[in-house]
Amino acid sequence: MSNPRKRNHSKKEKNKNKGATIQQNQQQPKKRRINKNQNNNANKTKQNQQQNKKKRNQNKTNSNKNNRNVQQNKNNNNNKNQNQNQNNNKNKINNKTKTKSNNPKQKQNQQKNQNKKKTKNKKKKKANTKTEKEITFKQMPIISQIQLSLEQQGFVKPTEIQRRSIPPFLDGKDILGNAKTGSGKTLAFMIPCAQLLHKGKFQPRNGVGALIIAPTRELVLQIMKVAEYIMANQPQTFGHVIGGTDKSEEARKLRNGVNLLVATPGRLLDHLQNTRGFVIRNLQCFVIDEADRVLENGFEEELTQIVKYLPKKRQTVLFSATQTRRIKDLAKLSFKEKPMYIGVHDDQNEATVETLEQGYVICPQDKKFLILFTFLRRNKNKKIIVFFSSVNSVKYHYELLQYLDIDAMFLHGKQKQKVRTNTFNNFVQATEGILLCTNIAARGLDIPEIDWIIQVDPPQKPREYIHRVGRTARAGKCGKAVLLVLQPELDFLKYLRLAKIPLNEYEIPESKIEDIQSQLEAMIEKNYNLKALAIDAFRSFFNAYDSHFLKEIFDVNKLHKDKIARSFGLTFTPQLHFAKNNKKKKSTLHNFEQIKNKFKKNINMKK
Numbered sequence: 280m281s282n283p284r285k286r287n288h289s290k291k292e293k294n295k296n297k298g299a300t301i302q303q304n305q306q307q308p309k310k311r312r313i314n315k316n317q318n319n320n321a322n323k324t325k326q327n328q329q330q331n332k333k334k335r336n337q338n339k340t341n342s343n344k345n346n347r348n349v350q351q352n353k354n355n356n357n358n359k360n361q362n363q364n365q366n367n368n369k370n371k372i373n374n375k376t377k378t379k380s381n382n383p384k385q386k387q388n389q390q391k392n393q394n395k396k397k398t399k400n401k402k403k404k405k406a407n408t409k410t411e412k413e414i415t416f417k418q419m420p421i422i423s424q425i426q427l428s429l430e431q432q433g434f435v436k437p438t439e440i441q442r443r444s445i446p447p448f449l450d451g452k453d454i455l456g457n458a459k460t461g462s463g464k465t466l467a468f469m470i471p472c473a474q475l476l477h478k479g480k481f482q483p484r485n486g487v488g489a490l491i492i493a494p495t496r497e498l499v500l501q502i503m504k505v506a507e508y509i510m511a512n513q514p515q516t517f518g519h520v521i522g523g524t525d526k527s528e529e530a531r532k533l534r535n536g537v538n539l540l541v542a543t544p545g546r547l548l549d550h551l552q553n554t555r556g557f558v559i560r561n562l563q564c565f566v567i568d569e570a571d572r573v574l575e576n577g578f579e580e581e582l583t584q585i586v587k588y589l590p591k592k593r594q595t596v597l598f599s600a601t602q603t604r605r606i607k608d609l610a611k612l613s614f615k616e617k618p619m620y621i622g623v624h625d626d627q628n629e630a631t632v633e634t635l636e637q638g639y640v641i642c643p644q645d646k647k648f649l650i651l652f653t654f655l656r657r658n659k660n661k662k663i664i665v666f667f668s669s670v671n672s673v674k675y676h677y678e679l680l681q682y683l684d685i686d687a688m689f690l691h692g693k694q695k696q697k698v699r700t701n702t703f704n705n706f707v708q709a710t711e712g713i714l715l716c717t718n719i720a721a722r723g724l725d726i727p728e729i730d731w732i733i734q735v736d737p738p739q740k741p742r743e744y745i746h747r748v749g750r751t752a753r754a755g756k757c758g759k760a761v762l763l764v765l766q767p768e769l770d771f772l773k774y775l776r777l778a779k780i781p782l783n784e785y786e787i788p789e790s791k792i793e794d795i796q797s798q799l800e801a802m803i804e805k806n807y808n809l810k811a812l813a814i815d816a817f818r819s820f821f822n823a824y825d826s827h828f829l830k831e832i833f834d835v836n837k838l839h840k841d842k843i844a845r846s847f848g849l850t851f852t853p854q855l856h857f858a859k860n861n862k863k864k865k866s867t868l869h870n871f872e873q874i875k876n877k878f879k880k881n882i883n884m885k886k
C-alpha cells in the first residue's frame with residue numbers, strides 16, 4: 280500500500296512547482312525562455328533553487344508590473360497622460376493609489392486597495408497593541424530590587440498607564456499623564472521615582488530626590504503605603520509631611536534626610552520656609568498626583584511658592600484622572616517646556632470604566648432618606664460609600680442610622696486628622712460596611728472591594744461624579760453606582776451623558792420603599808440632639824444646593840421645602856438663611872447650549 284502521507288507530500292510538491300510554473304507562464308513569458316536554457320545545465324537542483332528565488336523576486340516585481348500593465352491598458356483608452364505618468368513611475372509601489380484617475384472603475388479599485396491597506400494597517404496596529412498588552416513588568420527596564428517588590432505584591436503585568444509612562448519617565452521626560460480612576464497611576468510614578476533614586480545612589484544626606492504632592496492627607500498616606508512596598512528592597516529613605524500632625528517631628532525626619540517625600544502642598548511649603556537642614560537642592564523629579572484637585576483645593580498660591588524653592592533642572596510629572604482647564608494652568612506653572620502627553624483612555628466612548636455598572640433613581644422629594652434606608656437595609660453585607668453634600672448631613676445621617684440599627688463610619692474634613700486616618704484605615708480593612716462622607720473621600724482613595732457608591736446629594740460637576748464613582752470598579756474589578764436625583768434635577772443627567780457617562784434608570788416601586796416615615800418623625804421629635812442635627816443638616820443641604828455650580832438646574836426655588844424637610848425626618852420646615860457669598864458662586868450660564876459648550880470645552884481639552 281502506498282503511504283498516503285508521502286503521496287500527499289509529493290503531490291503537494293508537484294503542485295507547488297506547478298503553481299510556480301503556471302504563475303510564471305502567465306506572468307513572465309520572457310523568463311520562461313531563460314528557464315529552458317537553464318534546464319540544460321548540469322546542476323539542476325542548485326539552478327532550481329536559484330531559479331525559484333529569482334522567480335519569487337521577479338514574481339513580486341512582475342505582479343506589480345502586471346498590475347500596472349492592466350491598469351495601463353485600461354487607461355490607454357481613456358487617459359494617455361495618466362499612462363505616461365504611470366510609466367514614469369514604474370518603481371513606485373503605490374503608483375496605483377497615488378495616481379488619480381477619472382475612470383470610475385479604476386477609482387473604485389483604487390479606493391478598494393486603499394481600504395484594504397487601511398484594514399491591514401489597523402489589524403497590524405491591533406496586533407501590536409495586543410502584544411504590548413501582554414508585556415510583563417519583567418520585560419520592562421525596571422531594576423531587580425523593584426521587580427522583587429512587584430513580585431512580592433503579586434503584580435505581574437503593568438496597566439496601560441504604567442506600560443506607557445514608566446519608560447519615558449525613566450528617560451527623564453516631563454509627562455502629563457491622564458488615565459481613568461483606578462487605572463494604577465500611583466505605581467506609574469512610584470516605580471520610576473524609586474528607580475531614579477536608586478540610580479542616583481541617593482543617601483539620606485542628599486535630601487529629597489523625588490517629591491510627590493497630593494491634594495489630601497488621606498491620599499498622601501495612601502501613596503506612602505505604595506512607597507513602602509516599592510522601596511522595601513532598596514536603601515533609600517522615604518517619608519511624608521501632612522497638615523494636622525506634629526510639625527517638629529516631621530522637621531526632625533526631614534533634617535535626617537528623606538529621599539522620597541510625599542506631601543500635601545500647605546505643609547510642604549511650611550517646611551520649605553521654616554525647616555532648617557531640609558535639603559531639596561538635589562531634587563530629580565517632582566510629581567503632582569490628582570493634579571487638577573491640587574489647584575481646585577485652593578493650593579495655587581502654595582504651589583507657585585513651592586516651585587520657587589525647587590531646583591530648575593528637574594523632571595516634572597503631573598497625573599490626573601480628569602482633564603480640566605486647571606491642569607493647563609498647573610502645567611504652565613510647573614513645566615518649562617511642553618511635556619509629553621500620555622492620555623490612556625482619550626479615545627474611549629465612556630469616561631468611566633467598563634466594569635462599572637451605574638444608574639440613577641428618581642426620588643420623590645420627601646422620600647430620599649427612605650430610599651437610602653431601604654437600599655442600605657437590603658445590602659447589609661456589602662461595602663458601600665455614601666456621598667452627601669455637607670458635613671452636617673454626614674453627621675446627621677450617621678446618628679440617624681445608628682438609631683435605626685444600621686452601623687456606619689463617617690469621614691469629613693472637620694474631623695481631627697487622627698480620627699480621619701483611623702476611620703479610613705478601618706474602612707480599608709473592612710470586608711463590608713458603610714462609609715458616609717463628603718467629597719473628601721471622592722478623589723484618589725484606593726479602598727478595596729467597594730460594592731456600591733451611592734450619591735445621595737448630587738455632585739457639582741460630571742468630573743466630580745467620575746471621581747466619586749471611581750472609588751469602586753478599580754483595577755479591573757466590578758462595581759456599581761447609583762445617583763439619587765430629584766425631579767427638578769433631571770437635566771443634570773444630560774450633562775453626565777455629555778461627559779460620556781453611561782447611565783441607566785433604576786426603578787424602585789413605591790411599594791418596595793420601606794415606609795418608616797412616622798416612626799422617624801416621632802423619634803426625631805422626641806430626641807433633642809437628633810432634631811438639632813436634622814435641622815442643621817436640612818439647612819446645610821439648602822446652602823450646598825444654593826451654591827451649586829449649575830444654578831439653572833439646582834435651583835432652590837424649584838424645591839419643595841416642606842417635602843425636603845420631611846425627608847430629613849422633620850415635621851416642620853425650619854427657616855432658611857442662605858449664605859450671602861453664595862451669590863458669587865452662581866454660574867453665569869443661562870441655558871443648556873451655553874453650559875453644553877462649556878462642558879464640551881472641558882471634556883475635549885487634552886493638552
Ligand SMILES: Nc1ncnc2c1ncn2[C@@H]1O[C@H](COP(=O)(O)OP(=O)(O)OP(=O)(O)O)[C@@H](O)[C@H]1O
Nearest residue numbers: 436437438460461462463464465466600723725754
Ligand atoms: N499592574 C497592576 N496589576 C494589578 N493591580 C494593580 C496594578 N497597578 C495598580 N494596581 C492596583 O489598582 C488599584 C488602583 O490603583 P491606583 O490607586 O494607583 O489608581 P489611580 O489610577 O491612582 O486611581 P485614582 O485616579 O482613583 O486615584 C490599586 O489597588 C492598585 O494596587
